[in-house]
Amino acid sequence: xxxxxxxxxxxxxxxxxxxxxxxxxxxxxxxxxxxxxxxxxxxxxxxxxxxxxxxxxxxxxxxxxxxxxxxxxxxxxxxxxxxxxxxxxxxxxxxxxxxxxxxxxxxxxxxxxxxxxxxxxxxxxxxxxxxxxxxxxxxxxxxxxxxxxxxxxxxxxxxxxxxxxxxxxxxxxxxxxxxxxxxxxxxxxxxxxxxxxxxxxxxxxxxxxxxxxxxxxxxxxxxxxxxxxxxxxxxxxxxxxxxxxxxxxxxxxxxxxxxxxxxxxxxxxxxxxxxxxxxxxxxxxxxxxxxxxxxxxxxxxxxxxxxxx
Numbered sequence: 001x002x003x004x005x006x007x008x009x010x011x012x013x014x015x016x017x018x019x020x021x022x023x024x025x026x027x028x029x030x031x032x033x034x035x036x037x038x039x040x041x042x043x044x045x046x047x048x049x050x051x052x053x054x055x056x057x058x059x060x061x062x063x064x065x066x067x068x069x070x071x072x073x074x075x076x077x078x079x080x081x082x083x084x085x086x087x088x089x090x091x092x093x094x095x096x097x098x099x100x101x102x103x104x105x106x107x108x109x110x111x112x113x114x115x116x117x118x119x120x121x122x123x124x125x126x127x128x129x130x131x132x133x134x135x136x137x138x139x140x141x142x143x144x145x146x147x148x149x150x151x152x153x154x155x156x157x158x159x160x161x162x163x164x165x166x167x168x169x170x171x172x173x174x175x176x177x178x179x180x181x182x183x184x185x186x187x188x189x190x191x192x193x194x195x196x197x198x199x200x201x202x203x204x205x206x207x208x209x210x211x212x213x214x215x216x217x218x219x220x221x222x223x224x225x226x227x228x229x230x231x232x233x234x235x236x237x238x239x240x241x242x243x244x245x246x247x248x249x250x251x252x253x254x255x256x257x258x259x260x261x262x263x264x265x266x267x268x269x270x271x272x273x274x275x276x277x278x279x280x281x282x283x284x285x286x287x288x289x290x291x292x293x294x295x296x297x298x299x300x301x302x303x304x305x306x307x308x309x
Contacts, residue, residue, distance in 0.1 A: 002025070002026075002027045002028045002056075002057065003026075003027040003028075003072035003073070003241055004027060004028055004029075004030065004070050004071045004072055005021055005026060005027040005028070005029050005030070005071065005072065005073050005074075005075065005237065006029075006030040006031075006032065006067070006068040006071040006073070006074045006075070006110070006113075007021075007029065007030070007031050007032065007074075007075045007077065008032045008033075008065065008068070008074065008075065008076045008077065008078050008102055009032070009033060009076065009077035009078030009079070009118075009119075010031050010032070010033035010035075010038045010039040010042050010043075010061065011033075011077060011078075011226075012223065012226035013077040013118060013226045013229050013230055013233075014031065014033070014075070014077040014078075015031070015042045015046070016226050016227060016230035017075060017077065017230040017233045017234060018031050018042070018043070018046055018059060019046045019049065019050075020230055020231065020234045021057065021234060021237065022046055022047075022049075022050045022055055022057040022059055023050065023053060023055060024234065024238070025055055025056055025057050026057070026234070026237055026238065026241055027057065027072065027073075027237075027241065028057055028058045028059070028060075029043075029046075029057065029058070029059040029060070030059075030060050030061075030062065030067050030068065030071070031043045031046075031059060031060070031061045031062070032061075032062055032063070032064070032065055032067065032068065033061075033063065033078075034063060034078075035063075036063055038061075039061035039062055039063065040061035040062065040063075041061065042061060043059045043060055043061030044061065046059050047059050065102070065105045065109065066105075066108075066109050068105070068106065068109050068110045068113070069109045069110055070110070071110045071113045072113060072114065072240075072241070073113060073114045073115075073116060073237060073240060073241070074106055074110055074113045074114070074115050074116070075115075075116045075118065075233055075237075076099070076102060076115065076116070076117045076118060076119055076125075076129070077118045077119065077233075078098055078102060078119060079094075079095040079098050079099070079119035079120065079125070080094050080095055080098070081120075081223075081224055082120070088121070088302070088305075089305050091120070091121065092121060092124060092302055092305045092306060093305065093306075095119055095120065095121075095125055096124075096125070096128055096306055098119070099117075099119060099125045099128050099129055099132070100128065100132050102129075103128065103129045103132035103133040104132060104133070106129075106133050106135070107132075107133040107134060107135065111133075111135060113135075113139070114139045114140075114141070114240055114274075114275045115129060115133075115135060115139060115140045115141065116141050116142075116143055116233060116236055116237070117129055117140070117141070117142045117143065117251075118142075118143050118229060118233060120175070121175075121176065121302055122142045122143065122144045122175040122251060123142055123144065123174050123175060123176075123251045123263070123264045123265050123266070123299045123302075124264075124299060124302045124303055124305075124306065125142075126140060126141070126142035126251050126264040127253075127263060127264045127299075127303055128306060130253060130264070137252070137253035137276070138253075138274070138275045138276040139274070139275040139276070140252075140253070140264075140275075141236065141250045141251065141252060141269075141271075141275065141276065142175070142250060142251025142252070142264055142266070143229070143232050143233050143236060143250065143251070144174075144175025144179075144250075144251050144266055145171055145172060145175070145248070145249025145250055145251065145266035145267075145268075146232040146235055146236065146248055146249060146250065147175070147225075147228055147229055147232040148171035148175060148179050148181075148209060148212075148249075148266075149169050149170055149171045149249050150169075150228055150231070150232060151171075151208075151209045151212035151213075151228070152169035152170070152171050152181050152186065152205065152206075152209040153167045153168070153169035153186075155205045155208040155209055155212075156169055156186070156188065156193065156205055159201065159204075159205060160188060160197075162188055162189075166188055166189045167186075167187070167188055168186060168187045169181075169186040170182045170185045170186050170249060170268065171209065171249060171266070172249055172265075172266050172267050172268070172282075172292060172295075173265060173266055173291065173292050173295030173296070174265055174266065174295045174296070174298055174299050175251065175266060176298070177210060178291075178294055178295040178298045179209070179210060179266070179295065180288065180291045180292050180295055181205075181206045181209050181210070182282075182288060183197075183202045183205075183206065184285070184288070185282060193205075213225055235248065236248065236250065236271065239271040239272075240271055240272070240273060240275070241273070242273075243272050243273035244271065244272075245270050245271065245272050245277060246270070246271060247268050247269065247270050247280055248268070248269065248271060249266050249267065249268050249269070250266065250267075250269050250271070250276075251264045251265055251266045252264060252265075252266075252267065252269050252276055252279060254267070254279070257279045257281060258281070258284075258292060258296075259289075259293070260293075260296050263296065263299050263300060263303065264299070265295065265296055265299055267279060267280070267282075268280040268282060
């Protein structure tokens with residue numbers, strides 16, 4: 001019997017995630033949105049596409065969040081993007097109200113589910129989900145590190161004309177401008193980037209990675225990335241549903257690991273069918289540790305904004 005996957009938020013990321021889940025037959029999908037007709041219409045369109053592609057998964061659209069009941073995994077993409085003139089604090093407070101409401105409803109209707117959060121500021125909103133829902137931290141995960149690492153890998157692949165399956169790239173830290181790409185821990189066919197590329201080239205690739213999301217926003221003018229974020233969510237879903245125990249960078253609750261405590265931030269983790277199985281401790285050098293601490297402090301500052309609500 002296929003597992004149930006619920007996706008809260010039927011915007012570009014949510015709908016694209018739903019279609020990818022269906023095309024890969026990962027499970028039966030419930031797509032939820034507060035705007036009447038949006039989830040229903042997109043679900044109908046996706047269901048027809050799945051039939052054309054001869055996929056067995058079913059998809060249902062609804063405005064009723066209680067329909068998440070029985071979900072193995074709940075994905076949250078709901079919320080507002082940062083608009084011109086909106087401060088970081090405004091975004092935290094606006095999306096914080098959305099996430100508080102969703103967290104209470106997940107606790108009520110799907111307390112046994114694994115939660116994947118995409119809503120920005122991602123690390124902060126994932127922290128808020130945990131605090132409000134009271135769901136154990138090993139079943140709450142933030143998507144950001146996989147997307148950032150994918151952007152790093154894409155830049156490396158293009159710059160070196162290398163097949164993507166020969167490239168491993170790793171980004172830790174917050175999902176934002178203070179993310180921490182790790183060239184020393186990123187490889188091309190097992191060789192560290194630091195050993196095969198010039199420092200100038202590496203710095204250029206790191207800059208491309210950090211600015212990757214903003215560049216897409218600039219080009220689109222009226223939106224932000226959704227194909228790559230959806231692909232990153234599906235990578236997590238696949239690992240969880242198939243108990244792959246694959247190591248991926250995700251935002252998880254640290255309780256002393258990497259010198260941090262009581263916050264969600266991106267680090268390499270092993271995922272299993274129950275959620276977080278293990279946090280992988282990397283050997284960071286002094287510069288990497290400093291960058292990670294700076295990234296962590298930024299997340300803490302944003303968490304403090306929540307306390308003023």
